[in-house]
Amino acid sequence: MLDKKYDFKTAEKKWQEYWQQNGTYKFDKDSKKPIYSIDTPPPTVNGKIHIGHIFSYSQAEFIARYKRMMGYNVFYPFGFDDNGLPTELLVEKERGLKAYTVSREEFSKMCMETVDKYEKSFKDLFISVGNSADWSLAYHTVSPDCQKSSQMSFLDLYKKGKVYYAEAPALWCTKCATAIAQSELESEEKESTFNYLKFYIEGSDDYVEIATTRPELLCACDCIFINPKDEKNAHLLGKKVRVPLYNFYVPVMSDDKVDLDKGTGVVMCCTFGDQTDTQWFKKYNLELKVAIDDLGRMTAIAGKYEGMKTKEARAAIIEDLKAEDLLIKQDPISHQVSVHERCGTEMEIKLKKQWFIKTLENKEEWIKKGNEVEWHPSFMKARYMDWVENLMMDWCISRQKYFGVPFPVWYCKDCGEIIVAGEDELPVNPLTTNPKHACPKCGSKNYIPESDIMDTWATSSITPQINTKWNVDDEFYKKMMPMTLRPNAHDIIRTWDFYTIVKSFYHSNCLPWKNVMISGFIMASQGQKISKSKSNSKSDPIDLINTHSADVVRYWTATGSLGRDIIFNEDKFKIGARLTNKIFNASKFVWLFLENYKPKKNTKLKPMDKWILSKFNEMRERFISYFEKYEVGLAMQELENYFWNFCDNYIELVKVRLYNPDIYGEDAKESGQYACYHVLLEMLKMFGIYLPHITEEVYQNTFKDTVGAPSIHNIELTALPVEIDKDLIKKGDEVCDIVSQIRGYKTDNKLSQKTKLTKATITSNNTEFFKSVEDDVKAVSSAQDIEYLEGNTAVEIAGFIVEEKESK
RNA sequence: GGGAGCAUAGCUCAGUUGGUUAGAGCACUUGCCUUACAAGCAAGGGGUCAUAGGUUCGAGUCCUAUUGCUCCCACCA
Secondary structure, three states: OOOOOOOHHHHHHHHHHHHHHHOOOOOOOOOOOOEEEEOOOOOEOOOOOOHHHHHHHHHHHHHHHHHHHOOOEEEOOOEEEOOOHHHHHHHHHHHOOOHHHOOHHHHHHHHHHHHHHHHHHHHHHHHHOOOOOOHHHOEEOOOHHHHHHHHHHHHHHHHOOOEEEEEEEEEEEOOOOEEEOHHHEEEEEEEEEEEEEEEEEOOOOOEEEEEEOOHHHHHHEEEEEEOOOOOOOHHHOOOEEEOOOOOOEEEEEEOOOOOOOOOOOEEEEEOOOOHHHHHHHHHOOOOOOOOEOOOOEEOHHHHHHOOOEHHHHHHHHHHHHHHOOOEEEEEEEEEEEEEEOOOOOEOEEEEEEEEEEOOHHHHHHHHHHHHHOEEEOHHHHHHHHHHHHOOOOOEEOEEOOOOOOEOOEEEEOOOOOEEEOOHHHOOOOOOOOOOOOOOOOOOOOOEEEOOOEEOHHHHHOOHHHHHOOOOOOHHHHHHHOOEEEEEEEHHHHHHHHHHHHHHHHHHHOOOOEEEEEEEOOEEEEOOEEOOOOOOOOOOOHHHHHHHHOHHHHHHHHOOOOOOOOEEOOOHHHHHHHHHHHHHHHHHHHHHOOOOOOOOOOOOOOOHHHHHHHHHHHHHHHHHHHHHHOOOHHHHHHHHHHHHHHHHHHHHHHHHHHHHOHHHHOHHHHHHHHHHHHHHHHHHHHHHHHHOHHHHHHHHHHOOHHHHOOOOHHHOOOOOOOOOOOHHHHHHHHHHHHHHHHHHHHHHHOOOOOOOEEEEEEEEEOOHHHHHHOHHHHHHHHOEOOEEEEEOOOEEEEEEEEOOOOOOO
């Protein structure tokens, strides 16, 4: 028996504990069922989980529940990405310190404490929203096991020649003081100024005009470029020009990368102002002039501006240029600037020794792999392709940071040889451990440990390998790879999805997974995304769960279609609350008639009972076909529509039979019970995907005794044993239509729905069918007499019987 | 500059391969305490499907162009 009211506050906790204790969602390693595996995104530990995470994770979670219900052995691990820069930034912010002000050991300890705290709260939150991950499979990327896998990955790439150590221009964040990768850039619209400067031609009073937004780089100027087709300036070729303020001379050269229409059509090349400079630096073997240090301050070559931050230096230099009459004019411009996604600092380029993974040399392969993966929705593939095609640099994986996976690498102090650890030594921290062998090249035993750590993506890009026990359990790895599904939001296609494809190809020449499911973002308002770092999350998940229930929050996450951003809208919670309430009430009511009922296989079904069963199977097919396309929201809509029809039309119609077997017969009751029993049970299973708590509450108090399974979430969905009879469905729908018209008559006449009617004349082309369901129509409409006419659907009411109200 | 998505009722969205009078929910109006549910039920009003062409017996759906919104990428002299 169900309680009178459903109290989500006690029920949700109760069932969450029940599922954990019973291992309801455990992956069964020995099962013969087909496996469905999910490479769950390990959330980055860099702040609180916001509603966007709940949205995105729920959509994938629906798939896990759906697949379990469809008879799959679902492998659904969870992880945390807790190493690297994001964690460091969080710790620095929380403790109000900079990593380099304390010892490396001390800082790592702080990071571990913070990570433990957050991971516990992340886990609690995901459990409290009813997430059905198998927590026994959980991993975290800074753990020794993951570090070992990550270093193993590095060694494998090293052996295969896919990772290299080189001095090459790398993107640099002066705030975080580390190299970063192309994928970590974001563009931001910024106001700036085009400064038109005079570069005097050597041996002449004439000058050439050059426009620059970065006059602070004048000291790093190597040469100036014109376009080979530039006739106006062609005479400058071979000559030298004087760099303003610094008064050294640089040559004029030509290159077709110069855009005639930009600025003055003449460019100064500095090491380094932008990507083009790096290409020219290589192509023309230019001199390296470093104007900016690791923390964004001007170096000695800047002369009197040394020590200033770049922005200060720029202002000072402009003043001096004006004073010396070297500034012709200034034009304000607004342009897209690359900034570091984690801190918003404008990117610089620095030449330093870094480790790089080769990504440029296999573009065709990345494209091929991208085509082999199925993208849901399909148009998201374009983002991946777009990214691959526009790759400019190999993937820089070294970070000049402290808390992360160390490189298993030392350098020989005497000859510079790279010494890598053996696989049996992993995980290894070169800062605290020496290599087992002397330098293979010169025999020296003096080493310099690599103090950099790896990019956090270098580890999270092997989550399929971590999940499937690569190099730990070969048999399992072979059985599980490729995994079935990678779900994530569209912002990390270019990082997580791309890098994972790269790694799987290099390691095992295979796909990491067969499907990618891309979810959209929750927008705070038009164009404003909710994110952890920007903390405009007015919609805290914990508060939402406490006020609306986990089921209702989950319901909300199922609205909208796959891959699309949606604006946070509280109205949807109201609808979800209405639905859960209705499911509870409908179940409670229907169960009144099912308490001691055992379904019989050969029950003779009345037409309208067959109708609702047949309609169920029809809905079930659409539901499945949406799910197969990963359209979890549209699937739910199908179910929801069916459910409301079940309540508003079918229950209303059948309840009179169920109440009064003395009038309508035991057979009529049993037929109704049969339909109610099966339809309700199947609907509960399906709703269980979205609303796991309330459906469990209903199941445990009703069907469990007859069905036997320990949880509603352990039962497979079945088709009901009736044909999908389109003709019957149409006729049954017509009955509903007529009933609705009769209700309309009562409404128009301001009558209560229970008002008795003297006679209803039903016109239909299916009068035979109407006659077969006459008892039901009479019962639901309170019509005392029914007459039939052939023709297009219509109904006419002769009149009604006014009953005197009983006074209470 | 390259690419993607979207445009349907006041709002949020469905609308499968082209096929009768374009659907739902919310909001709104009106009525109803009906032997589950008033946190409920019933009924109702409301749309030239962004615009302009085209293909077709037939277009919300396919094609072309235009407009607007959003996003991704590139450009950062």
